[in-house]
Amino acid sequence: MSTVRVQAQDFDLSAEVAALRSGDAGVGAIVSFVGTVRDMNDGAGVAEMELEHYAGMTEQSIEKIIDQARARWPLLGARVIHRVGPLKPMEQIVLVACSAAHRGEAFAACEFIIDYLKTEAPFWKKEQTSEGARWVDARATDDAALEKWAAR
Numbered sequence: 001m002s003t004v005r006v007q008a009q010d011f012d013l014s015a016e017v018a019a020l021r022s023g024d025a026g027v028g029a030i031v032s033f034v035g036t037v038r039d040m041n042d043g044a045g046v047a048e049m050e051l052e053h054y055a056g057m058t059e060q061s062i063e064k065i066i067d068q069a070r071a072r073w074p075l076l077g078a079r080v081i082h083r084v085g086p087l088k089p090m091e092q093i094v095l096v097a098c099s100a101a102h103r104g105e106a107f108a109a110c111e112f113i114i115d116y117l118k119t120e121a122p123f124w125k126k127e128q129t130s131e132g133a134r135w136v137d138a139r140a141t142d143d144a145a146l147e148k149w150a151a152r
Contacts, residue, residue: 002070002078004062006053008085011095020077020099027076029103031110033096039089041136044129049136051084051093052124058082065116069098072112073105080113082123115145 003019005011013034021027037049066078077099087093096114100106118138125136 001076002063002066003080004059004066005081006055006058006062006084007081008083010083010092011081013092013095016079016081016095017097020079020097024076024099026101027099028101029106030097030099031103031106032098033094033110033114034092035094035114037087037089037091037093041127041129044127044131046089046127046129048086048088048128049093050086050126050128051082052126053082053084054122058122061121062117065113065120068116069109069112073100073109075100075105075109078109078113080117082117082121084123112149115149119143119146 013032017030017032021030037046039046062080062082066080069075069078075098079095079097081095083093094114094117096110096117098106098109098113100109127134127136
């Protein structure tokens with residue numbers, strides 16, 4: 001089972017994890033990642049981050065990333081929720097949660113999905129900083145994280 005949602009409203013981590021494991025006695029591990037808005041980026045204070053996406057295309061892109069993870073690991077479930085719109089520091093941006101029979105598979109799949117999500121999913125981020133508005137590009141560290149999966 002997989003769930004992909006792109007939404008403006010916040011999400012409840014506990015409720016999402018409970019839904020991921022609900023009714024599946026084969027789940028031995030759930031690993032989750034929650035990304036939040038930082039108040040600093042590249043040396044400038046961030047007052048707000050606005051995320052934009054291409055509706056329909058974004059969800060399909062995320063589904064393909066989950067499919068790639070399922071091809072590598074025997075996942076029982078995966079859940080990706082990504083917020084869009086204006087977000088303030090400390091607000092949640094993204095949830096990636098994976099369930100599997102064993103922790104190693106759940107950890108690896110969760111890391112794989114967030115690494116691909118950061119670089120491959122069609123989101124555009126604009127920060128409002130003390131120096132003005134600026135678009136945020138993928139970091140070199142995000143690209144490096146992605147490269148490690150190609151070698152595996």
